[in-house]
Amino acid sequence: MDQIKWGIIGCGNVTEVKSGPAFNKVPNSSLVAVMRRDGELAADYAMRHGVPRWYDDVDDLINDPDVNAIYIATPPDVHTDYAIRAMRAGKPVYIEKPMARNWEECDAINQMGYKTGLPVFVAFYRRSLPYFLKVKELIDQKAIGDIRLVNIQLHWQPYAEEVGENPKPKWRVFPEISGGGHFHDLASHQFDFLEFALGPIKTARGMARNQAGLYNADDIVIANYEFESGVLGTGSWCYTVNKEQRIDEAQLIGSEGKITFSFFEKFIIKVETAAGVEEFNLPYPPHVQQPLIETIVSELRGEGKSPSSGETGARANLIMDLITAK
Known part of the structure; x- marks a missing residue:
């Protein structure tokens, strides 16, 4: 083309x-x-x-x-x-x-x-955003040594439409439409990026429950997963906490330090080592999908290769299916 x-x-x-x-x-x-x-x-x-x-x-x-x-x-x-x-x-x-x-x-x-x-x-546009490419660069450069452990925490309060006398939740919490609940919507981004940065996840398991009864989909998920490289991972996702408990944080624990970053809300990457603390501030561009779309257009024109394909995209669904299997 x-x-x-x-x-x-x-x-x-x-x-x-x-x-x-x-x-x-x-x-x-x-x-x-x-x-x-x-x-x-x-x-x-x-x-x-x-x-x-x-x-x-x-x-x-x-x-x-x-x-x-x-x-x-x-x-x-x-x-x-x-x-x-x-x-x-x-x-x-x-x-x-x-x-x-x-x-x-x-x-x-x-x-x-x-x-x-x-x-x-x-x-999965995080594969092309400068913020996440910086996280991957830090991993590749061994800024915190060898990665040992990944931990994800995503705890949010219910969306406004999900509470009140006459709640009308949106399609994301109807499994017949979305495949699950907010976990399926948001954790897909997280697992796709983790595989992009750290390689394939070979095993994953977890528990998914509905605790608050605001809708039929799961509203809390916990998980353990292991990468083919031997890195271990944990995570917790809860969508029924109060506003003060809201957290969006991921930590990469290495043999020589720690990287803390956010998947959705913040633009600071913090690197902690024996040498001190270094921070990188990389806000998203106005149209967050534009960098990825540039790679797609390049591939369609026969000039380059996009980092996000059907094969990589399916992996996120496979991991979430393993974690939420009843």
């Missing part, structure tokens, strides 16, 4: 700033069509973002002859169906994370990619 002409399926909130505008900011890339089941919302998005065409039917967008790459930004329950349809139409796909509801659905997407010879990309 010379020019990558994107169509978006599902132009909701994630596409407003994080991803949508980036398609027009990357060289040799443009956003030419969007689709949403609510035609009025699709038309509004197209008008506000200067997109030439909009649709309210997924097949109309997939079969638009001017669209040669498709970004699937819907909830996970339709990722597999839409990705397979797009590839059958001869178009590579870029899929929002998590890649699908479970590993089996991810594998079905990848099998169609192998069959058609088309690439599959997943929106």
Whole structure:
């Protein structure tokens, strides 16, 4: 491909700033069509973002002859169906994370990619963000010696829509749509980056429960996991604490020090060794998916390679499936 002409399926909130505008900011890339089941919302998005065409039917967008790459930004329950349809139409796909509801659905997407010879990309954009590339650089440079242990803590208060007299939780806590609860939505980013930085996880197990009864999905998860390198990992995810208990922190414990960083909320990386404490402040760019989209466009043009593929994307689902297996 010379020019990558994107169509978006599902132009909701994630596409407003994080991803949508980036398609027009990357060289040799443009956003030419969007689709949403609510035609009025699709038309509004197209008008506000200067997109030439909009649709309210997924097949109309997939079969638009001017669209040669498709970004699937819907909830996970339709990722597999839409990705397979797009590839059958001869178009590579870029899929929002998590890649699908479970590993089996991810594998079905990848099998169609192998069959058609088309690439599959997943929106694990931390693989290209300067903040996380710095964490990986520190690991590779052995800034804290050999990594021994990883610990993740992600404890958040319930979302506003999940509490009150008439709670109306969003799709993320309906397993039939998302694959699980907030753990599946957020931990997918964490495990994808950990494998990017530390190599494959070979075993994982855990416990997942619903303690608060705000919805049917699990609201607390604890896990142990082991990397092929021998590094061990632990983690706890709880989405029903009060605001004062909120924490988003990851620690890498090494033979010569410790790295502390955040997956979602903070921009400081702290490195502690016998020589002292060093901090790096690396805020996210305005459109957080733009660096990854640049690599995808480069690969589609035959000029480079994206770090996030269907194979790597499916790994996060496999790990989460192992941890939350009943």
